[in-house]
Every structure is written in structure tokens, then in C-alpha cells.
Amino acid sequence: MANDVKSFKQYAKEAKQRMKSGFWREYREKLEKETALAEQAGVAPSRFIEYYMKKTERALRFDCSKEDAFYEKVKKILDEEGEVTDVIGRLTDKAEFDALSYEQKQRYTLELSEHYRHALERYAAEKEFETFRKT
Secondary structure (H helix, E strand, C coil): CCCCCCCHHHHHHHHHHHHHHCHHHHHHHHHHHHHHHHHHCCCCHHHHHHHHHHHHHHHHCCCCHHHHHHHHHHHHHHHHHCCCCCHHHHHCCHHHHHCCCHHHHHHHHHHHHHHHHHHHHHHHHHHHHHHHHHC
16 A cells, blocks of 8 residues: 555544544534524525535545645636636646647546536635625
């Protein structure tokens, strides 16, 4: 096994540590508090809970730095210019793309558009659910 791949035993050890440290108790308290705030702001509690669970799941994954870096690029584009028609072209790594064969370019573009779609969904959810805390 490679060094960056965790074993089942390592995952279990991390989960046990979270339980001992009170992570899940704090998670539950924070979830209840923020759900109440969301409900006061007119957000459906079930939708907010789903968003909060996804956000926590993303935070618990330790190998999501590449995904977060991509999301930050997408977020910057959306914050500065909104949704633009040439976003896939802006997100494409030109040097990597030029080195690919035709089939690989097609696959790269499809994968990039899928990553963009996920980032766009995350952006929309963050905008919807993070704004009520600022007001």
C-alpha cells in the first residue's frame, strides 16, 4: 500500500479519536443551533441539515485539497464575473490539455465539466445557506 492511502485500522483509529474528543457531541449541538437559525431565516430545516452533513463530510475527508483548490478557482470566477459561457476553457490546464490525444481531450473536458457542475452546486448551496448567518 502507498503511504498516502490509509488502512482500515487508521480510519477506525481516527473515528475513535473523534468520539473520544467529543466531536460528534459538538457537531450535534452546532447542527441544532444552526438549524434553528436557518429555520428562523425561512430555510427548510431538512434542506439545511442535508447541506450541513455534506459540508461536514467534506471536512472529514483529508484528501480533498485538489477538489478545494478547483472549487476556489470556480468560486473566484463566479464571485467576480458570475456564470460565464467559457468557464470550461478558463478552467482547462492548457499545458496538460495540449499533451493529450483526441480521446483523452474529450474525456478531460467531460471530467472537467462534471467537476465544474459539482463545484457550481456547492457554490449555490454555500450562497444559500451561509448568507442567513451574516444577517
